Amino acid sequence: MARLLADISQGLPVGRRAAFQLINCADEDLPALLAAARTLKERFRPGVVTYSRKVFLPLTNLCRDYCRYCAFRKDPGQVGAHTMTPDEVLAIARAGEKLGCREALFSLGDKPELLFPEMRATLEHLGYKSTLHYLEAMCALVLRETRLLPHANPGLMSGEWIERLARYCPSLGLMVETTAEALLRPGGAHDQAPDKVPARRFQVLEEAGKRSVPFTTGLLIGIGETREDRVNTLFAIRAMHQRYGHIQEVIVQNFRSKPDTPMSSWPEPSRGEMLRTVAVARLILQDMNLQAPPNLSSPDYSELLQAGINDWGGVSPLTPDHINPEAPWPQLQDLEARTAEAGCCLRHRLTVYPEFLPKVLSRGGLLAERVSAAIDDEGYARGAAA
Numbered sequence: 073m074a075r076l077l078a079d080i081s082q083g084l085p086v087g088r089r090a091a092f093q094l095i096n097c098a099d100e101d102l103p104a105l106l107a108a109a110r111t112l113k114e115r116f117r118p119g120v121v122t123y124s125r126k127v128f129l130p131l132t133n134l135c136r137d138y139c140r141y142c143a144f145r146k147d148p149g150q151v152g153a154h155t156m157t158p159d160e161v162l163a164i165a166r167a168g169e170k171l172g173c174r175e176a177l178f179s180l181g182d183k184p185e186l187l188f189p190e191m192r193a194t195l196e197h198l199g200y201k202s203t204l205h206y207l208e209a210m211c212a213l214v215l216r217e218t219r220l221l222p223h224a225n226p227g228l229m230s231g232e233w234i235e236r237l238a239r240y241c242p243s244l245g246l247m248v249e250t251t252a253e254a255l256l257r258p259g260g261a262h263d264q265a266p267d268k269v270p271a272r273r274f275q276v277l278e279e280a281g282k283r284s285v286p287f288t289t290g291l292l293i294g295i296g297e298t299r300e301d302r303v304n305t306l307f308a309i310r311a312m313h314q315r316y317g318h319i320q321e322v323i324v325q326n327f328r329s330k331p332d333t334p335m336s337s338w339p340e341p342s343r344g345e346m347l348r349t350v351a352v353a354r355l356i357l358q359d360m361n362l363q364a365p366p367n368l369s370s371p372d373y374s375e376l377l378q379a380g381i382n383d384w385g386g387v388s389p390l391t392p393d394h395i396n397p398e399a400p401w402p403q404l405q406d407l408e409a410r411t412a413e414a415g416c417c418l419r420h421r422l423t424v425y426p427e428f429l430p431k432v433l434s435r436g437g438l439l440a441e442r443v444s445a446a447i448d449d450e451g452y453a454r455g456a457a458a
Contacts, residue, residue, distance in 0.1 A: 073101050077108040083115070086355045091303045095352045102348060109351035109380030116359045117382040121411045122421040125404070125453075126175035126386035127168030127220070130394040131156050131207060134191050135181025137227075138264035141295055141338070143330035144395045145181050148190035155194050161210050164391065165218045171389045174446060174453050175423045176220040178207060179395065182227030182267045204233055211240035215442060223288075223386075223423040228267050231279035238285045242424040242432045242443055243320060245288035248273045251308050252301040261295040261335065274308065281316025286428040290323025290363070293349050294341035302349055306356045313360060320428045321361040321383065324350045326368050328396055343372065347379045354380030361425055366407065367399040374410040383421075384411075419452050426451025 076093065080086055086094070097105055132155040135145035146153035165176050184191040185203055200206040204226060211222040224237055225245045237244055251270045255262045262268035280287040291305045306322075313319040326346045329336055341349075350364055363383040366373035387401045402410075411418040422443065424432055429451050433440045448454045 073097060074104065077104055080355050081108045081111045083112075083358075085358070088303065088307055091307070091352055091356055092300055094355060095299045095303055095348055097348065099344060102344060102351075105351045106347060106378050106380075109354040110378055112354055112358055113362070113380040113382050117361075119416055120419055121377065121382055121384065121414075121416045122361075122419045122425070122452075123384040123407065124175045124386045124421055124423060125171075125173045126177045126223075126388050126391075126423075127164050127173050128386070128388055128391040128394055129156065129161055129164060129176055129178050129210075130154075131161070131178050131180040131210060132184060132191070132203060133181055133394070134184035134188055136184055136187035137182050137262075137267050139268065140261050140263070140334040141327060141330065142395075143333055143397075144179075148188050155191070156210075157198075158210065158213060162213060162217060165214045165220050168388070168390050169218050169220055173388070173390065174219070174221060174420070175386055176211075176214045176218070176222045177386055177423075178211065178222060178224040178226070180207065180226055204229070204237075208236055208240065211237060215240045215438060219442070219446065221423045221442060221446065228272055229276055229279070231283065234276070234280050234283055234285055238283065238435070239437070240439060242422065242439065243286040243288060243428070244280060246273060246276050247290050247292060247323065247325070248277065248305065248309065249290075249292040250295070250297045250301055251305045252297040255296050274312065277309075277312050277319070278316070281312060281318045284316070284318055284431050286320040286424050286431055287318050288321040288323065289319060290321075290325060292325050292327060293346070294327035294339075295335070299349075303352065303356070306353055310357055310360070318428075318431070319360065320425045321363055322353065322357055323363045323365070323385065324353050324381075325365055328368055328399060330398070343369075343375070347375060350376060350379035350381060365393075365396075365399075367393055367401050368396060370399065370402065373402065374414060377411065377414040377416065421452050422446055 133146045214222050222241045223243050224241050326341050362381050363385045364376045364381050366384050408418045432443050
């Protein structure tokens with residue numbers, strides 16, 4: 073193990089067999105694994121950890137998928153079911169703008185109109201053919217009327233829809249979650265989720281790559297996959313990025329149990345399980361941006377820095393994490409202080425990382441104008457304190 077980690081710390085690539093060995097290391101070897109990951113992070117992004125100050129816009133929580141761990145999705149008529157109006161979208165975006173936010177994160181259920189006539193009626197009332205048409209219009213509205221930059225996570229998308237949304241969004245996102253098809257079997261986390269077929273999700277990543285659209289993806293750990301499944305997912309993501317160079321960020325997100333879901337009593341991954349997965353992700357991905365949500369590892373989220381992350385993801389001073397409402401965001405002052413304690417400076421980035429800005433600026437139009445006006449000389453958020 074010591075020789076393997078020493079070789080990796082010198083920048084040698086990690087093979088699949090070595091990654092299996094690392095993720096299954098004994099607990100007493102975990103500190104050495106974390107140290108190697110932190111070394112690679114500092115070589116890639118020395119002294120800096122980033123985050124995006126955002127507002128969270130749950131455009132609709134109606135969804136045709138029934139993931140067994142999800143408390144966000146609703147059926148029509150269920151308590152809490154809601155589709156935002158344009159006025160609601162704009163009101164939250166403007167409030168976030170006053171608080172220094174630069175990102176408008178649109179999260180929504182996957183194509184609910186295909187399952188629910190109520191959603192089709194709502195869309196007809198609003199004047200749109202589909203949820204994606206409505207999302208496109210709301211991204212355009214936010215871009216036109218505020219200084220916020222939209223980032224959309226609408227689920228499965230065709231290449232055409234990636235192109236359409238990329239006119240208004242510097243970056244797009246889709247969590248592949250896992251390559252483990254076993255989770256689609258009866259009783260698995262995705263057994264009633266037709267949009268969670270791994271091949272279909274990786275096809276979205278490929279369509280984005282063909283169009284050079286900066287893309288955020290990642291894995292969800294603790295939902296029934298094995299450690300080896302996590303390694304396989306990370307290698308699949310890395311291979312996609314090596315082919316197209318467009319995956320701007322990989323998220324390692326830990327499952328958190330929710331009441332009133334089929335997996336409410338499912339055990340959450342331990343602190344050690346999360347740290348070893350993040351560390352192995354850094355060793356596999358090496359010079360790719362790696363994020364883990366701080367609110368899902370509270371109160372000890374600063375330990376994630378020792379596992380090799382270089383980004384905290386989106387953090388909002390205004391809106392809750394509607395996917396994980398039980399887990400509040402850390403205060404930005406605390407985030408900055410803990411980052412400093414780990415020897416790093418916290419930098420406020422846009423929805424798109426600095427090194428991916430050329431892909432966005434080359435599109436021209438209003439989006440390029442907004443992005444150019446929002447960045448400083450290093451590609452971070454202009455005039456923004458951490």
